[in-house]
Amino acid sequence: MDARTAALRNLIDRRDIGAVLTRYSRALDRADLDLMKSVYWHDGVDNHGVFNGNAAAFCEFIIREIQNWFEVTTHNLLNVRIDVDGDHAAAETIHYAYHKVRAEKVEEILGARYLAMFDRASLDREHHVFYAGARYVDLLSRRDGEWRILRRQVVSDWNDNGPSGEVLDQGMFATLQPRGTRDGADLVFTNTPAEAARMGAA
Amino acid sequence: MSRAAALDDLVARRDIRAVLTRYCRALDRADLDLMKTVYWPDGVDVHGIFEGNAHEFADYIIREIQVFFEMGTHCLLNCHIDVDGDVAASETYLYSVCRVRPAQREAIFGSRFAELSGGKGLETDRDLFIMAGRYLDRFQRRDGEWRISRRQVIHDWNDSNASNQIMDQGHFLTIDTVGAWGKSDPVYAMGPS
Amino acid sequence: MAVSDADIEDLIARRDIYEVLTRYSRALDRADVELMKTVYWPDGIDNHGVFNGNAAEFAEFIVREIQNWFEVTMHGLMNCHIDVDGDFAAAETYLFAYHKVRAEKADEIFGSRYMAMFDKKGLDPNHHHFYFGGRYLDQLERRDGEWRILKRQVVMDWNDNRPSGEILDQGMFATLEPRGERGHGDLVFSNTPEAARKLEAAE
Numbered sequence: 001m002d003a004r005t006a007a008l009r010n011l012i013d014r015r016d017i018g019a020v021l022t023r024y025s026r027a028l029d030r031a032d033l034d035l036m037k038s039v040y041w042h043d044g045v046d047n048h049g050v051f052n053g054n055a056a057a058f059c060e061f062i063i064r065e066i067q068n069w070f071e072v073t074t075h076n077l078l079n080v081r082i083d084v085d086g087d088h089a090a091a092e093t094i095h096y097a098y099h100k101v102r103a104e105k106v107e108e109i110l111g112a113r114y115l116a117m118f119d120r121a122s123l124d125r126e127h128h129v130f131y132a133g134a135r136y137v138d139l140l141s142r143r144d145g146e147w148r149i150l151r152r153q154v155v156s157d158w159n160d161n162g163p164s165g166e167v168l169d170q171g172m173f174a175t176l177q178p179r180g181t182r183d184g185a186d187l188v189f190t191n192t193p194a195e196a197a198r199m200g201a202a
Numbered sequence: 203m204s205r206a207a208a209l210d211d212l213v214a215r216r217d218i219r220a221v222l223t224r225y226c227r228a229l230d231r232a233d234l235d236l237m238k239t240v241y242w243p244d245g246v247d248v249h250g251i252f253e254g255n256a257h258e259f260a261d262y263i264i265r266e267i268q269v270f271f272e273m274g275t276h277c278l279l280n281c282h283i284d285v286d287g288d289v290a291a292s293e294t295y296l297y298s299v300c301r302v303r304p305a306q307r308e309a310i311f312g313s314r315f316a317e318l319s320g321g322k323g324l325e326t327d328r329d330l331f332i333m334a335g336r337y338l339d340r341f342q343r344r345d346g347e348w349r350i351s352r353r354q355v356i357h358d359w360n361d362s363n364a365s366n367q368i369m370d371q372g373h374f375l376t377i378d379t380v381g382a383w384g385k386s387d388p389v390y391a392m393g394p395s
Numbered sequence: 396m397a398v399s400d401a402d403i404e405d406l407i408a409r410r411d412i413y414e415v416l417t418r419y420s421r422a423l424d425r426a427d428v429e430l431m432k433t434v435y436w437p438d439g440i441d442n443h444g445v446f447n448g449n450a451a452e453f454a455e456f457i458v459r460e461i462q463n464w465f466e467v468t469m470h471g472l473m474n475c476h477i478d479v480d481g482d483f484a485a486a487e488t489y490l491f492a493y494h495k496v497r498a499e500k501a502d503e504i505f506g507s508r509y510m511a512m513f514d515k516k517g518l519d520p521n522h523h524h525f526y527f528g529g530r531y532l533d534q535l536e537r538r539d540g541e542w543r544i545l546k547r548q549v550v551m552d553w554n555d556n557r558p559s560g561e562i563l564d565q566g567m568f569a570t571l572e573p574r575g576e577r578g579h580g581d582l583v584f585s586n587t588p589e590a591a592r593k594l595e596a597a598e
Contacts, residue, residue, distance in 0.1 A: 004206070004209060005398055007209060007212075007213050008209060008398040008402060008403065008406075009398055010216070011212050011213070011216060011406050012398065012402055012406070014216065015405075015406060015409065019476065021474070022474040022475065022476040022487075023476065025474050025489070026476060026487065029552070047378075047379070049376045049377045049378050049379065050373060050376040052378075069373075072552055072553050074489060074528045074552045074553065075474075076473040076474060076489050076491060076528075077473055077474035077489070078277040078278055078279060078297075078473055079222070079223040079226050079276075079277060079278040080223065081220070081223045081224070081227060081393075081394045081395075082394055083394035083395055089394075090392075090393050090394035091393070091394055092227070092389050092393040092394055094226070094275060094277050094278075096277060096297070096473075096491070098528050098552075098553055098555075100553055107372075108372060108373070109372045109373045110368060110371070110372045110373075111368055111370075111371025111372035111374070112371060113324065113368070113371055114324055114366070114368060114371070114372070117324055118324075118366075123508060123509055123512055123513075123556075129553075129555060133275050133277075133299055135381065135389065135393075137388060137389050137392045137393040138393075139392070153379060153388060153392050154379065155379050155380065155381050155387070155388045155389065156377045156379065156380050156381065157230075157273055157275050157380070157381040158273055158275065158299060158301060158330070158367060159367050159368065159369075159374065160330060160363070160365060160366055160367055161324070161366040161367070161368060162363075162366055162557075164555060165509065165513070165555050165556035165557045166553060166554050166555055166556070167505060167506055167508070167509050167554065167556060168554075169506075170505070170506025170507065170508055170509070171502075171503060171504050171505045171506030171509070172445060172464075172503070172504045172505075172525075173505075173506070173554060174506075175444045175445045176444040176445070176527075176529075176549075176551040176554065177444050177551070178444075178550055178551070179550065179551050179552065180529070180530065180550050180551065180552040186550070187532050187548055187550055188487050188530065188532055188550075191485045191486075191487060191532040191533070191534065191548070192478065192485045192534075193478050193479065193480035193481075193483040193484050193485050193534075194480070194483070195485065195534055196483035196484060196485055196534035196535060196536060196545055196546070197480070197481075197482075197483040199534055199536075199545050199546055200482075200483060200536045200545060205400065205403055208403055208407055209403065211410075212403075212406050212407070212410060215410065250570045250571040250572055251567065251570045251571070270567075279471035279472055279473055279491070280416070280417040280420050280470075280471065280472040281417065282414065282417040282418065282421060284587060284588050285588065286588035286589070286592070287588075288595075289588045289589075289591035289592045289595065290588055290591060291586045291587050291588050291590065291591055292586075293417075293421065293583050293586060295420070295469065295471050295472075297471060297491070308566070309566060309567070310566050310567045311562060311565065311566040311567075311568075312562060312564075312565020312566035312568070312569075313565065314518065314562070314565055315518055315560075315562055315565070315566065318518055319518055319560065331567070332560075333568075333571065334469055334471075334493065335571075335575065336575065336583065338582055338583055338586040339586075340586065340588075340590055340591035340594055341591060342591060342594075342595050351591060351594055351595065352591070352594055354582055354586070355571075356573060356574065356575045356581070356582060356583075357571035357572065357573070357574050357575070358424075358467060358469055358574065358575040359467050359469060359493055359495060359561065360560075360561050360562060360563075360568060360571070361493075361524055361557075361559065361560045361561055362518075362560045362561075362562065363557075363560050
């Protein structure tokens, strides 16, 4: 493979691996089980702390539990480093996650000490936010031209928790519509090049 | 733009992004040798707390970041790169979170924070230093390699708080893999360079 | 594995689309209305919650109001997922935005419930921070080789607000200069490849 082709191949690989990483966040935040499973090989593994094992089993676990535990999550991906070598790659992605804890789950998730200090201290008296800083350390492989995660390891760097200061119904916040959803009706699913073409043709 | 020129531009952007993320990896893992690969030896870093030769900055920051903080995460957000032949300029948004060592509270935050916010968190002796801004970088390519020749850090905002981190209750008990300074961090065994 | 012109074109499209997205943040955070207008087609639309309508009108509205409401903003772009199909594309970009609310605007921005609980409670008693987590859902079109936004839809996932813990004059913060600015005094506008070339020539 000449240098030019190798460079282009590398750029395409990074593009495709980047898309796997962003697809994970979309799947988790939209609670889309099928989409999440498409991110891993069937023999893949996810070591996530709260669950360590087969990736498909992790997907089922996390898509279910994330809805039980949290009203809203956003899994924000920041700096990504990728090394590609033929059909294999390694990636490290810094991430910063927001979780709005369901009122009835605060004690289970945040523990008694947090509750003793902050129970009812939030603006709405009920909700608390768990922020996490961590890294996804991934091994990926390409099979038949498609990249997916073979093994994901979550490495935790920090967390911070606090009573939610969220406002939804007063001040400027009343205008901040629409909100994201998990029911398949989120506007991301109709945000497509085809829709853009329809707009362009109009 | 010809196909060759387009590819050159895309490769330049890939390599420049790799330098930017490598800086954060070096800083957050306190890897001095790696940090030095980010800058030309005659490079300059204008960093607020330090202004001068970039390799001397590397010596300084890798040492001091471990004195002040138990942990640091330097997160890169939007990255805008302009490339022109062998030179380039970039603006990269930064969001950083550092856990301050107990003995350093007053040095980092000053007396007002120490008095009003110190000790008020779930963790009575830990605080988060949160600072956001932008890296304004000038790059040069020499013999095919891109490195920073000048970095200017801009401070846009900060917002610090007493830490409410939990590791020993609730769901946090399930956290089994944590980051660290240096080569004991899990990324060295499992991740990319 | 063969690679083609179509692959290069796809990578260039992604490069250019991402650059449009970062240009938007620069325009907004530096309050540059002319720069912001270059991000959208003239017939473009922005549905932004606080304003829904023609994108050029939105640009004028937001660059004006953002200076009225907030002392400082940061519009941080994170995961960016782009789908390209010929001359059209769609992007979902996660956003983390910070806003330092002007003291005299706190009541209007936050509402009475927040102010009743948190007025004067910060380390800086006059300021509060409004954090926004959401996504830009964009539809883009390429015309004569240039990509711009045809339609932007902002979706809010969460917000979080707190009394300001900002420090500017004590501890390590006193050394964190220079600060960002709105307008062309900000150092980003002199940070160019040309400046990098001059640096090299000086050595």
